[in-house]
Amino acid sequence: MNIWGKMDFFNTHISNRSAELVAQVLNSTWISEGKMVKEFETQLTTRLGIVNPVAVNSGTAALHLALALAGVGSGDEVILPAQTFVATGLVILMQKAIPVFADIDPYTGNISPQSIREKITVHTKAIMPVHWGGYPCDMDEISRIADQYNLAVIEDAAHALGATYKGKPIGALSRFTAFSFQAIKHVTTGDGGALCCLKERDAHLAFTKRWFGIDRTNSQPSILGERVYDIEAVGYKYHMNDLAAAVGLGNLDDFPLRLARRQQIGESYRAQLADIPGLQLLRQGTDRTHAYWLFTLLVERREDFIRKLAEKGITASVVHLRIDHNSVFGGIREDLLGQAEFNQVQVAIPVHERLKPEEVYMIVREIKSGW
Ligand SMILES: Cc1ncc(COP(=O)(O)O)c(C=O)c1O
Numbered sequence: 001m002n003i004w005g006k007m008d009f010f011n012t013h014i015s016n017r018s019a020e021l022v023a024q025v026l027n028s029t030w031i032s033e034g035k036m037v038k039e040f041e042t043q044l045t046t047r048l049g050i051v052n053p054v055a056v057n058s059g060t061a062a063l064h065l066a067l068a069l070a071g072v073g074s075g076d077e078v079i080l081p082a083q084t085f086v087a088t089g090l091v092i093l094m095q096k097a098i099p100v101f102a103d104i105d106p107y108t109g110n111i112s113p114q115s116i117r118e119k120i121t122v123h124t125k126a127i128m129p130v131h132w133g134g135y136p137c138d139m140d141e142i143s144r145i146a147d148q149y150n151l152a153v154i155e156d157a158a159h160a161l162g163a164t165y166k167g168k169p170i171g172a173l174s175r176f177t178a179f180s181f182q183a184i185k186h187v188t189t190g191d192g193g194a195l196c197c198l199k200e201r202d203a204h205l206a207f208t209k210r211w212f213g214i215d216r217t218n219s220q221p222s223i224l225g226e227r228v229y230d231i232e233a234v235g236y237k238y239h240m241n242d243l244a245a246a247v248g249l250g251n252l253d254d255f256p257l258r259l260a261r262r263q264q265i266g267e268s269y270r271a272q273l274a275d276i277p278g279l280q281l282l283r284q285g286t287d288r289t290h291a292y293w294l295f296t297l298l299v300e301r302r303e304d305f306i307r308k309l310a311e312k313g314i315t316a317s318v319v320h321l322r323i324d325h326n327s328v329f330g331g332i333r334e335d336l337l338g339q340a341e342f343n344q345v346q347v348a349i350p351v352h353e354r355l356k357p358e359e360v361y362m363i364v365r366e367i368k369s370g371w
Contacts, residue, residue: 011352018250050171059180113141134291
């Protein structure tokens with residue numbers, strides 16, 4: 001319980017090592033992108049097996065960079081689920097492209113490969129699957145569709161650091177994968193993100209584009225004092241800085257333990273909440289592992305459920321409702337039947353690693369006693 005007598009729904013984890021590394025950076029006077037960013041990228045690969053991570057200053061920046069690198073532009077269509085945060089859709093609009101909402105599986109919250117097929121037109125350029133709550137999408141089917149129609153896959157893995165699909169880490173499967181290191185994510189850098197690129201050429205371009213389009217590694221200052229460069233295409237100010245990277249680097253040390261604790265809590269919920277009237281667990285396969293950023297349930301009379309838990313100091317939350325209702329996206333798509341169903345009943349309970357065993361016990365007890 002926190003100082004307000006409530007259980008935190010999310011956790012912001014800052015390790016002692018992060019504080020030490022931040023102090024090191026502050027004392028060095030080099031606080032912009034430098035050695036710490038490089039080291040954070042190296043450790044992301046060696047510890048987590050994710051491919052060519054390019055550290056940036058938000059998950060949104062990583063998604064936007066991916067669209068730019070995939071050549072998505074004016075009038076192109078990009079297929080995404082509505083069950084996500086608005087960032088996934090807004091970056092498509094930033095490229096003057098058209099978000100096309102596909103349906104989801106109402107028992108996982110993830111995009112339906114069948115619905116993706118139905119939404120493809122001659123204008124489709126990319127697919128953006130979102131691993132809802134940290135549970136991987138059907139990546140084999142999605143990548144088959146992408147290959148068949150020559151589409152780029154940009155995974156939105158903001159919730160899924162540490163998840164695996166058929167033995168491979170999320171971040172090592174598709175042409176692009178975007179992670180978020182925002183305050184309440186598994187590994188935080190304050191704000192930050194990474195774009196993983198399977199192709200070396202994409203990674204090189206991402207490194208360049210994250211800093212205005214200037215090749216920082218290969219451009220040296222002239223005698224006049226400015227780097228010599230020629231910007232060939234639009235770039236952005238999306239690079240991560242060393243202060244943020246220091247926070248992230250320190251938080252990587254105990255990440256496997258923290259992830260394991262989330263998974264343990266998640267599995268214990270699944271075992272204990274399997275047969276409760278009015279409540280359904282999401283479907284999970286044995287071919288993938290869940291990163292448990294969220295533990296989402298499907299609950300009848302959801303508001304009563306949230307109210308009952310709130311009375312006991314436990315926060316339950318939908319976290320994000322479908323995004324297509326926003327005017328900027330043109331309003332609710334009536335054909336998304338799985339999405340409509342999920343939107344009515346989904347709600348998440350706390351699953352973060354700082355929950356004490358007695359808090360997990362209390363959450364289960366209060367749910368079991370009805371709402
Ligand atoms: C599914 C999803 N995609 C993208 C983002 C954006 O990440 P960031 O806040 O790091 O820009 C979020 C943020 O929570 C998210 O939940």
